[in-house]
Amino acid sequence: MRIAFVPKVAVDPTNSERTPKLLYLLSQWFDVVPIPTGALDKMTFDQSRNRFFRYVTFVLNELAITWGTLTKGRRGRVSAVFAEGTYYSLAGGVAARMLGVPMVWDNHGNIKDFSATLGKSGLFLYGNLLLEKVLARLATRVLVVSQKEVEAYRSLGFDTSRFEVVPTCADMTLVRSLTRTREEARKELGISEGTRVVLFFGTLRYMPNRDAARYLAKEFHPRVAGEVPGTELFIAGSGSLGEEAPPGVRMLGFVPDLYLWLSAADVCVAPMWKGVGILTKVIDMLSVGRATVVSPLALEGIPELEHGVNCMVGKDRDDFAAQTIALLRDPSGADALGARGLQLVSERYSWEEVGPRLRDLISGLTGDR
Numbered sequence: 001m002r003i004a005f006v007p008k009v010a011v012d013p014t015n016s017e018r019t020p021k022l023l024y025l026l027s028q029w030f031d032v033v034p035i036p037t038g039a040l041d042k043m044t045f046d047q048s049r050n051r052f053f054r055y056v057t058f059v060l061n062e063l064a065i066t067w068g069t070l071t072k073g074r075r076g077r078v079s080a081v082f083a084e085g086t087y088y089s090l091a092g093g094v095a096a097r098m099l100g101v102p103m104v105w106d107n108h109g110n111i112k113d114f115s116a117t118l119g120k121s122g123l124f125l126y127g128n129l130l131l132e133k134v135l136a137r138l139a140t141r142v143l144v145v146s147q148k149e150v151e152a153y154r155s156l157g158f159d160t161s162r163f164e165v166v167p168t169c170a171d172m173t174l175v176r177s178l179t180r181t182r183e184e185a186r187k188e189l190g191i192s193e194g195t196r197v198v199l200f201f202g203t204l205r206y207m208p209n210r211d212a213a214r215y216l217a218k219e220f221h222p223r224v225a226g227e228v229p230g231t232e233l234f235i236a237g238s239g240s241l242g243e244e245a246p247p248g249v250r251m252l253g254f255v256p257d258l259y260l261w262l263s264a265a266d267v268c269v270a271p272m273w274k275g276v277g278i279l280t281k282v283i284d285m286l287s288v289g290r291a292t293v294v295s296p297l298a299l300e301g302i303p304e305l306e307h308g309v310n311c312m313v314g315k316d317r318d319d320f321a322a323q324t325i326a327l328l329r330d331p332s333g334a335d336a337l338g339a340r341g342l343q344l345v346s347e348r349y350s351w352e353e354v355g356p357r358l359r360d361l362i363s364g365l366t367g368d369r
Contacts, residue, residue: 168280
């Protein structure tokens, strides 16, 4: 099969984010034609620009991507279109109809939860719901990351008969090649012996990540470090807290080798109180066998998570700190918990397990035409 992939992104096998990983995987299985975007795309999603200007560029951008998909798809004789997110899938879906080929809409999270997470207006929600209902009719298959997303769309009045659950996964072959022992990683990073490392990561330009980082720096770390001396909090990811980090909190910025820092951690934390879909960071944390503390939100996207079995669940902000303290005080118990988390990811959330099903799903699309 030859597949048009919308949009073209940089392919980095070490990047666990869903879009670049799917482009990488599809390229291993099929002949892929990535559809590039241009300056209009950057202007449309530049939040610093005037809103009316962005609405205009949005329409022009959709037309440009539709035309690009149509011309490259026709020239390349593609047999299917695979599109990411709502806006790229709208353009991809229109082009697919014109080409007479099936289209896969890879949905990253339902619009209702997304709007609530980012504090969007009712008008934004209503407009995007209408757009997604049109898109659901254009799509031959809709990929969602969890059963919770299927139920959410069903409650919104969508026909979910063409929905397929394909979770965000870890590439365990890659993870194993990049994971070091804790001692090796700390030596490479120059972390002194006796330091207890707590790690959080995620772009701080995304509001839920920034809120989590501020909680960790201002509330969580003073309490944890007070009860477990020698604990340092490391926060990796582009962006900033918006204020100076307190003592004992190290802002790493973007790190080129996330698995090096994951390998060095004693405990990984994901205090996310708002969000949609599967928390990719939790999959990454568990994939290296590190003890992980999550908020109840993580269980909505990864229902196999179980408190005390493969993770610890902090039911609120105070309890989140308490669960982390307990793990730091019990290193052998934390390592055993991390090993069970790794087993969960290997068996249920690895591309080695899920990938063949995705490949077969796409291979069977031509039979749906």
